[in-house]
Structures are given as structure tokens and as C-alpha cells.
Amino acid sequence: MTIKPLSFSKLKTVPLANRKVDSDSKDFGAPFQPGSGFESFLCSLPNLGCAGDLFRLRDAITHAFRNKHAIILACGGHVLDSGLGPVICRLIEQKIISGLALTGAALEHDVEIAISGRTVTARERELSNGNYCITEETGCLINDAINFGTLENWGIGKSVGKYLQESDLEHLDHSVVATAFRYGVPVSVHPAIGADAFCFHPAAHGESLGAAAMVDFRLLAGMMAASSHGVVINIASSVVMPRVLLQAVDAARNVGKKIESVTTAIIDPSASNTAITDVVNRLSLPDGAGFCLSGPDEILLPLLFASVLEALGDDIL
16 A cells, blocks of 8 residues: 655635634733842733633632631642741731641651651661651650540641640741641641551550541531632642542531632642542532642742732731
């Protein structure tokens, strides 16, 4: 069989004026003028793609803040491991954030920061015998707090927050759990038993872990029940938090809570299709908006909230 090149002489074309507009020059970026300030830098960004979504998410956050609607952050471990704890602490102090949901890994990193001012490699192994490294101080503190808090029917977030706040640890000002407890911001923690090291530390008790985790899931369901017209942002968690958030919304609706007009977003350089579907698409139903900012959280989160603070101006504390 002989293959001949195909002739395009009869190919049909479309006038440019009939094509759908993908971008307009008014949304293009502009050269940044050195020394002109942060607001000028924001104005230099294109109002397209990830930058355009960041601006729309900024506007949703400022609208929610001014109208006293919920602004909830759901964080995976990388958020704190990448040094964003002080940023979130300041947002709590400024009353921008109204609720936090953390994975077990995020809690471990936060406690490590409170204890030592740094985080450690999560999957560090002893080269000599291959034993998995379970940090003694981290596991003891978290489980001692949970075991005591369970007696008061507290969740993990409140138990650890109170324990940290009453301690004399040197780096509490960088702990989001301690800061949230101090300012009365609810924190729910959602551990994965078998994946999070503190769950199989010698001080751990399954009964306490299960009871406290259930309290925190109910707390998150309560946060989501109050999230209408607010903003929910899932950061650097592609497995645990997207599903937990969706289940919490389903539970709240199942008991008759009406949740509407929620703006949702993912900030994650490698968000899974499932996470995008759960958070961006399903969580924002029936009449909200969803955004996916695919990029490093250590850049996008500070940039997003710096733009929020710039927009709010004198409205913040």
C-alpha cells in the first residue's frame, strides 16, 4: 500500500472574529516596576490561569471575611514541614481563619515545631537495622494529651492545643495548634492509624485515639455545616483531607443542615484527580465555585493571603 501526503487545498478555515476568545489583552500581565510595591506587583500578574484563579479566590476570602462567613483551612503535613506555620499563626491572630482541619502528619510536624523549632524527616530510617524512627517526645506529648483529653470528651485538636498552651515549650509562637487554642479557633485532627507514627507509639491507646478522632470528625462536620457563603481551602493533602471534608459535608447535610454557596480550593503541586473532583467540584455543589491552584504551597499560600491582607487594608486587626 502506497501512502500519499494529504492535500489541504480544500481545508475549511474559520474567521478569527468567529473564534471563541481565550484571553484578552486587558487580562495580560505587565512588566513590574522595581520599587513600586506589592500592590503594583499583583497588578503586574496576568488575570489568567492560576493567577486569575488566585485573584478570584482572594476576592471570595475578602468577601467572606467582611461578611463574617467561615474561612477554613484543611492542611496536610507538607504545609507545616515547608515552614508555613508562622504564616497561619498570624492569620489566626488577625481573625482571618475561623477553623482548621489537620491530618495526623500535620499535627506531628506542628508538635515537633513547638518542641524543637524544626521538623524531622518523616520516613527517616536507621541504616544499621532498618527500624522505622518513631520520635519519642512527639509521640509522648500527643498521646498524653489525647489520653487525658478523652476523659473530658475532647477531640485531638483541643487536647493537644490545651496541653501545648499549658507547657513551657520554647517555640509555641510557631505552633498553629497552640495558637488556635489560645484564640479559640476550632481545630480538628484526622489521623490515619498505621500511617501516622504517633498512632502506634507505645503511649498510644486505640480507645482514646478513636474516641478523640470521632469528636474531631463531628467538630469538622459542624464547621462545614456553618460554611455557607464561606471558603474552604485544602492545602497539600491529596488523599486524607479531600475525602474527610466531603464526608463531613455529607454528614452535615444528612442531618438536615443546608450548605450553599461555598467557595472551595485546592493548593497542591500534585493534586490527584480524585482530590480535585471531591474538593473543587463536589464540595462546592450546588451553587459554589471551585478553584485548583496547582503549584507549591510554600509560594502560593503566602502570596494568596498577602493579597488578601492587601485588599482588606484597615479592615484587619
